[in-house]
Amino acid sequence: MIFPLTVPPFVTSVAVYCAAAGRLTSSAAKTTDRIGISSIPVRMDCSPPAAVPFLKKIARRGNAVERLSANRASTGYEICSRVRRMPQTFDFFYDLGSPYSYLASTQLAGIEQRTGANARLLPITLGGLRKATGHQVPPPQQLKYMSEDTARWAHQYGVPMQIPRAFPISTIQALRACIAADRRERGAEAMHALFGAYWADGEDISDGSVIERALARAGLDGKGLVAATHLQEIKDALRKNTDLALARGVFGVPTLFVGERSFWGNDRLHFAEAELRRQI
Known part of the structure; x- marks a missing residue:
């Protein structure tokens, strides 16, 4: 199943998205995204492996998640855990x-x-x-x-x-x-x-x-x-x-x-x- 999502470019939103990605499964693999000022319209497979390219792009472009080691991440779960551990x-x-x-x-x-x-x-x-x-x-x-x-x-x-x-x-x-x-x-x-x-x-x-x-x-x-x-x-x-x-x-x-x-x-x-x- 394909889920249309709008993800605000904030760490908390990414964390919420990751949590959702960890629970949902799909065989679809089509992903399109546009980095906008106030939102990131996304249409993608919500299973963790398919979430990785999307989350890596956020990690590269979003100031709030620059510290994520996106290139080392292997699953959506790993990226999500890194987001949650952003220092207080x-x-x-x-x-x-x-x-x-x-x-x-x-x-x-x-x-x-x-x-x-x-x-x-x-x-x-x-x-x-x-x-x-x-x-x-x-x-x-x-x-x-x-x-x-x-x-x-x-x-x-x-x-x-x-x-x-x-x-x-x-x-x-x-x-x-x-x-x-x-x-x-x-x-x-x-x-x-x-x-x-x-x-x-x-x-x-x-x-x-x-x-x-x-x-x-x-x-x-x-x-x-x-x-x-x-x-x-x-x-x-x-x-x-x-x-x-x-x-x-x-x-x-x-x-x-x-x-x-x-x-x-x-x-x-x-x-x-x-x-x-x-x-x-």
Whole structure:
């Protein structure tokens, strides 16, 4: 039997199509397709072997499924399973001047490895959040507790940690450097390099020369990235990240979003991971 299908070019639609292809059988082999902007009218045999050429074409042309190894796929089931395993993402809002953001950042790789999800790194200015929300700088009593608490967490995670002599500081230029690095697909490396320079080594990352050296130690173009921090588009990007955080209800860092569920604080990472597992 021939089934006329209209398949929107989205991963979910392809997955639905694959599921249908796995259940239907036919002896017909005629296949015609036209790649359109909003739909892909198809008339084809819906058995898995006949579905392969069609799905391979989607894998080649559709941006959403570029990661599929279509040439290695042997059945419609295999391509379908690859589509379903497209990685989930979660948002990580952070400020380099936040000790709990640093601690949380050391755990991101583990979360990604265990869940198959990818972190979208979103540097923001905590000062901008506080100004917009009216949140005040923590009192001395809280800062004393924070010093003790972060030391406990660092020991728990097995990572170096110290409260820098220069604390608090302006992290705006360092955050811009992270955004510039992200545009070169090196955002994670820049973030970890600058977090480490500040919270592990106690360096003053409000200084452009310190930022440059820290990035260079990580194998990045420190000079070029520091120069990029003066570009208006990079400045605007940091402002937009902060505005996005405010629009989504962020009031402190680190804050993670899994879908539209938010998790504030280093001590909420296990809840965020559980939500990732639930959604995948």
